[in-house]
Amino acid sequence: MSGELINQIASDLASHGLILRGGFSFAAEEERAAGPSGAPARSVLLVGNAGAGYWRHFSLWRETRPLNLPNPLDTWSRLVIGEVADRVGARLIMPNDRPFAPFQQWAIRAEGLAPSPLGLLMHPVYGLWHAYRGALLFDRELAFPLLEKPIHPCDLCDGKPCLNTCPVDAFSPGVFDYAGCVAHVRGRMGYACRNAGCLARNACPVGSSWRYPAAVKAFHQAAFAGL
Structure with a gap:
């Protein structure tokens, strides 16, 4: 049943x-x-x-x-x-x-x-x-x-590009600079993050065929940053 x-x-x-x-x-x-x-x-x-x-x-x-x-x-x-x-x-x-x-x-x-x-x-x-x-x-x-x-794909990933892509270095092991990320997304230099989605997330090579379209990423970024 x-x-x-x-x-x-x-x-x-x-x-x-x-x-x-x-x-x-x-x-x-x-x-x-x-x-x-x-x-x-x-x-x-x-x-x-x-x-x-x-x-x-x-x-x-x-x-x-x-x-x-x-x-x-x-x-x-x-x-x-x-x-x-x-x-x-x-x-x-x-x-x-x-x-x-x-x-x-x-x-x-x-x-x-x-x-x-x-x-x-x-x-x-x-x-x-x-x-x-x-x-x-x-x-x-x-x-x-x-x-x-x-298998955890991150264990097999060389270089961890997700940690080397954020323009404001919001990510470090065990830490997320929420305030710094939001300020950047909202600011003058945050156009790419607002419209193409989180650059660090985009840098991950796993599951690229499942990546959200730009409109979906922009919607979620706007919700995240309160835009």
């Missing part, structure tokens, strides 16, 4: 350009978010995107909404993933919902990924061109295949 349910969810999400990003069942003794019944959830499925397959669906929806709608991508994601959650009796939580759920830790657990030097999770196929848009919590355990930890 778990396989049929997961396949149905995957099919429903695909109609919006979204994908399942793996999942797992919680251990009984660990702290858990509430499931749809209000009791601690027993399983979680992560929802997101790889590449910009969602962009066409989101853009068509956005054309019918006010231009000044705040947080349009989060609003759209909540709407379409919420419809799927309702159909399968799951509880939807979003990365920006409070109290914040540990999405990055869940993603590491669900897909076996590890952070890149930029802090973003590195995927062996998608590179840095993927995201998590929501999570579906269930009151029952779901069956998941045994996860084999993938």
Whole structure:
């Protein structure tokens, strides 16, 4: 039954350009978010995107909404993933919902990924061109295949071009200069970062075929920098 349910969810999400990003069942003794019944959830499925397959669906929806709608991508994601959650009796939580759920830790657990030097999770196929848009919590355990930890591409990367490309050196091991990055993106010299996306992220050679188009990168940069 778990396989049929997961396949149905995957099919429903695909109609919006979204994908399942793996999942797992919680251990009984660990702290858990509430499931749809209000009791601690027993399983979680992560929802997101790889590449910009969602962009066409989101853009068509956005054309019918006010231009000044705040947080349009989060609003759209909540709407379409919420419809799927309702159909399968799951509880939807979003990365920006409070109290914040540990999405990055869940993603590491669900897909076996590890952070890149930029802090973003590195995927062996998608590179840095993927995201998590929501999570579906269930009151029952779901069956998941045994996860084999993938090779971490950053371990094989010579030179780490992502750390040598940022025009304001915002990235160093374990540190991200958020204020310096935002100031540059907003400033006179930040045109390339605003319109072509983070130059450090673009420098990564992994998953280049999944790289977001310029319009998508510019949208995310504007949201990041509050433009």
